[in-house]
Amino acid sequence: MIKAVLFDMDGVLIDAKDWHYDALNRALSLFGMPIERDAHLSTYDGLPTKRKLEILSKTRKLPKRLHPFINSLKQDFTAEIAYSKCKPNFLHQRALSRLKAEGFKLAVCSNSIRASVDLMMRLSKLDIYLDFFLSNEDVKHAKPDPEIYVKAIERMGLAPHEVMIVEDNEHGLAAARASGAHVMAVAEVSDVYYEAIKQRIVALAV
Known part of the structure; x- marks a missing residue:
C-alpha cells in the first residue's frame, strides 16, 4: 500500500529545465564555454551544477578555480529567473492538496541547491502541502545515486x-x-496531475 509520494522538482513540479540551462549558460558564456542544448539534454540534464562543472573541466578544460564563481553566478541567475517565471500551477496545487487530504505523506527530493528548492516551492505555493524537502546539500551523493x-x-x-x-x-x-x-x-510537468498519480497508485495496489 502506497503511503507517500516523493516528487522530483525540476521537470516534474516546476517547469525549470530551461531556467537552469539558461542560467548556467549565461554564466559560462562569460568564459566562452556555453553548453549546446542537445548536449545539455543528453549529458547534463538533472545533474547538480557542481557536477556539470566537473564534467566541463574534464571534457573542455574549464579551469577548476572558476567553479565557485561560476556556480555562484548560476545560482543568482536561477533565482532571478525563478522570481520572474515561477508561478502557482493549478493542476499541481490540486494534486498535492488532494493527496495531502487523503493522508499521503509528500516530499520533494531535488538535485537543486536548498535555496532554489525553497524559493521555487514557496513561489509555486506548493510548500504548504509538503512534509519536508531535501536538496543536493542534504546528501553526500546526488542523483543518480539513490541516497x-x-x-x-x-x-x-x-x-x-x-x-x-x-x-x-x-x-x-x-x-x-x-x-x-x-x-x-x-515526460513533462503537464503529466503531473491528481488523476494520473492516483491511477498509478491504484495500479500498484492490484
Missing part, C-alpha cells in the same frame, strides 16, 4: 514498497529505481 530518496523514505519511517517516486529524467529515474521504491515516470 536522497533512501534518506527521504527513512525520514518518513516507511519501507520502499510503501513509497512512489515521480521522476522525469534519466539520472532521477535511476536514483528512484535504485531506492527500491515504486516509480512513476513522466
Whole structure:
C-alpha cells in the first residue's frame, strides 16, 4: 500500500529545465564555454551544477578555480529567473492538496541547491502541502545515486514498497529505481496531475 509520494522538482513540479540551462549558460558564456542544448539534454540534464562543472573541466578544460564563481553566478541567475517565471500551477496545487487530504505523506527530493528548492516551492505555493524537502546539500551523493530518496523514505519511517517516486529524467529515474521504491515516470510537468498519480497508485495496489 502506497503511503507517500516523493516528487522530483525540476521537470516534474516546476517547469525549470530551461531556467537552469539558461542560467548556467549565461554564466559560462562569460568564459566562452556555453553548453549546446542537445548536449545539455543528453549529458547534463538533472545533474547538480557542481557536477556539470566537473564534467566541463574534464571534457573542455574549464579551469577548476572558476567553479565557485561560476556556480555562484548560476545560482543568482536561477533565482532571478525563478522570481520572474515561477508561478502557482493549478493542476499541481490540486494534486498535492488532494493527496495531502487523503493522508499521503509528500516530499520533494531535488538535485537543486536548498535555496532554489525553497524559493521555487514557496513561489509555486506548493510548500504548504509538503512534509519536508531535501536538496543536493542534504546528501553526500546526488542523483543518480539513490541516497536522497533512501534518506527521504527513512525520514518518513516507511519501507520502499510503501513509497512512489515521480521522476522525469534519466539520472532521477535511476536514483528512484535504485531506492527500491515504486516509480512513476513522466515526460513533462503537464503529466503531473491528481488523476494520473492516483491511477498509478491504484495500479500498484492490484
